[in-house]
Amino acid sequence: MSAPTPPRPVRADAERNVARILEAAKIVLAEDPTASLERIADEAGLARATVHRRFSSRKALLDTLFAQLDEQYRRALEQAKVDTSPPLIALHRVTELVMEIKFSHRLIVDVVNGTNSGHGFLSDEVQEGAKLLFSRLHAAGTITAACPSWCLRVYLAILDVVHQLPPGAPELGAGDDTAARTDLQVSTVLGALGGPGPQ
Known part of the structure; x- marks a missing residue:
């Protein structure tokens, strides 16, 4: 043998x-x-x-980078417990995690997102998780906007602007950059979607 x-x-x-x-x-x-x-x-x-x-091909490489990024977004939704946590807490937590992802992969996020339009760079699973969160925010009366797809588009548009703010921008105030961006994102999204807005 x-x-x-x-x-x-x-x-x-x-x-x-x-x-x-x-x-x-x-x-x-x-x-x-x-x-x-x-x-x-x-x-x-x-x-x-x-x-x-x-x-x-270059596209195959970008697709792999996209898949890695999408998996991080999926884990962020899972960690934020968007299906079971109080929806406002889940919104704040997922936003905090997404901000961390965007800053730790800042330039590649821009490259990958730049190759797609709208929120087509997000997988169906990630989009559905985000829409569930917005549906729960609406059901709780935290926002008045009833269409989860519209809510996601608004969220992503605001996220892009908040992400692009330079460090120390007046809109961010003082303190921890990620926390300030998270607070600005959440309060702006709530205001845009018919919620309480900035306090």
């Missing part, structure tokens, strides 16, 4: 290469949103053929 053949390390090497490519893509695309796969390969320190083997 022959000794078992040891497992080949190809899978682990491939996974490491994919991670290197994605990290390089975040750096390169932050500098140049139109950068080619070849430029990303150079940044990753990998042969261009290796990058092309893992990602057949």
Whole structure:
């Protein structure tokens, strides 16, 4: 009986290469949103053929970055317990988590979102979670806007503006930047959707 053949390390090497490519893509695309796969390969320190083997096109690479980002949004909705927490608390918590995601992946969020229109960059699962939250806010009387799709569009439009504010902007006031942006986002969204608005 022959000794078992040891497992080949190809899978682990491939996974490491994919991670290197994605990290390089975040750096390169932050500098140049139109950068080619070849430029990303150079940044990753990998042969261009290796990058092309893992990602057949620039779109395939962006789709993978999108999937990673979407998974973080999905986890944010889950952590905020949008289906069971008091809806206003859930809105505040999910906004806080989304702000953290947008700042930790600021430039790649802009690149990925920039390749899509409206809220098409969000998966159906993430959109449905967000719409559930807005439906619950309406049912609780926190907002008067009754259409969850409209509420999500308003939320995302305001989020883009709040996210783009420079640090120290008068609208943010003093204190922790993420907390200030979260408070500004929530109060503005509530005001826009027929809620109490800023207190």
